Amino acid sequence: MKTSSRLRYFLYLSILIVGCTTGKNALQKGNYDASVSKSVDRLKNSPKNAEAMRVLPTAYELALKDHLRKIDEAKLSSNVLRWETILSHYQQLNQLSDEINSSPVAQSLVPNPPKYIAEVEDSKYKAAETRYALGINQLNENNRVSAKNAYFNFEKAHYFYPNYKDVQHKMDDAYWAAVLKVVVQPVMVQSNYYKLSNQYFQQQVNEFMSNYQKNRFVIFYSEQQTSAQKIIPNQVLRLNFDDFVVGQTYVKERVEKLKRDSVVIGETRANGKVYGTVRATLSIFDKKVSSSGLLSMTIYDYQTNKIIKQQRLPGTYIWQDSWASYKGDERALTKQQLSMTKRREMLPPAPDALFVEFTKPIYAQLVDEISYFYNKY
Structure with a gap:
């Protein structure tokens, strides 16, 4: 316990010594405000700290003179924003005053440090x-x-x-x-069959536009909003699915000749187990259903009808399935190969679902492009 108490004492003493040295160093480097703050902190922790008591009055006097000098210089300056500089210096002086008044010892060393309340309000x-x-x-x-x-x-x-x-x-x-007012036209798709699927993409676009907060000086409106609120837009954003293919199917067959040696193929009374080679022909089927499309994004000026930006955004979704069949001895197959033969060909998602899937990467690109483009406004 004695060793622990002694250790804590020396640690506390070291902190005080380092703290006072830091305040003195700040004074020597011309950091008068920092020197005042550090000296006050030391006096709060150690009211009889001699070093802090010596440093504080000098540091405050120099800080006061320094701020008042810079205030006078700013008042004579031609800088149109000079009153913000003046305000900052008065506020810093008031902060120093508050710090000194927070310590009884500091108050005795620097009595009644001035506060510039009226000057702050005027500034x-x-x-x-x-x-x-x-x-x-x-x-x-x-x-x-x-x-x-x-x-x-x-x-x-x-x-x-x-x-x-x-x-x-x-x-x-x-x-x-x-504010830049942008009207977003409904997303167009040249197919009645996929109009319902397009609604999912349209809902995502609407949600993004209504929640857009990347730039507070850009607001997106629907055509209904511009009409109802009688808004004259600055720009028009047009989105069209120009080209898309849904459900292109590719089936590839791979045939492998398999054999495995040292397989038990029988048993006799005289010789026991009989080992031999087993063979099989494995047919592996890989099926891919590809769906892809291009979204045309065009931004043009509402007044001049001049195109400001035009880009085509691609998207692809590939659905995959694999299964297998074999002829011959199943013992020639590995467990994984045998498992594949027990699978049956699956039906791909419906075309409308495939349409939705290939639009997801397009939507991600669209969000990035719009965010980047309108960030400069």
Whole structure:
């Protein structure tokens, strides 16, 4: 127990020594804020720590002067966003004040560290004012890119000063001016027989479009939505199954001559078991039913009818089955071969099910292509 207590004591002492050294090092490197924070932490754990008591007043004085100097420089700057810099420095000063006030020892060493509450509020207001003015100018340019930049500026203004003028309303205006509206036409398939199967693909597309969140400035609409909401789209997305083949069947037969030696083929009283060679002919049938198709994806400008992007997405699904038959002695077959001979030819899925299967890889490609293309908007 004595050894354990002594070990804990030295470990605690080592932590305090390293901590104070770290605070001193931060001061020497000009990291005044970090030096204040570390010194306060050490004083909370060890109120009589001499090193921390020496470091703290000096570190705080230098931090205060450094922030006030940078505030004065920013005020004289021509940087349009200078009030955000000024706000940041006032907030850091207030944080240092709060840290010092959280320790009685630190308070005695640095009594009444100033807090710049009014200055923070004034800086927030002026930062919001600047962002709002930038947003108004960009919104008046009447184009998507500028409207998008305006939205971000209004968003910043709202962050700094939520009640600044009509900033929330301007955010909405900028957002809807920046949004790319895309109408998605129903997926077309040139076959009445597969219209029901196509509904599965259509449902997947609808679900993806309605839940799309990769880019908040892109919204997909169905034709019914654009009509009901009287939306004038920017782009049109057209999807067509141009070419597809369902249920192409291929059957391949492989014939193998089998034999196995040293197989018991009989028994006599005189000689006992009789060994010999057994033979068989194994016919293995491999059946493949292939279904494939091409989806044409075309994106064009609604106003000019000009094609922006065009691509064909392929998809294939192959259903497979194997079975076998034999002639001769079954003892020439392995267990696996014999098992195959007991299987019977299976019927492939119905054509409508095969159609659904080959569209699955097409859907995966479609999602990737749409996500990549509209990410730039």
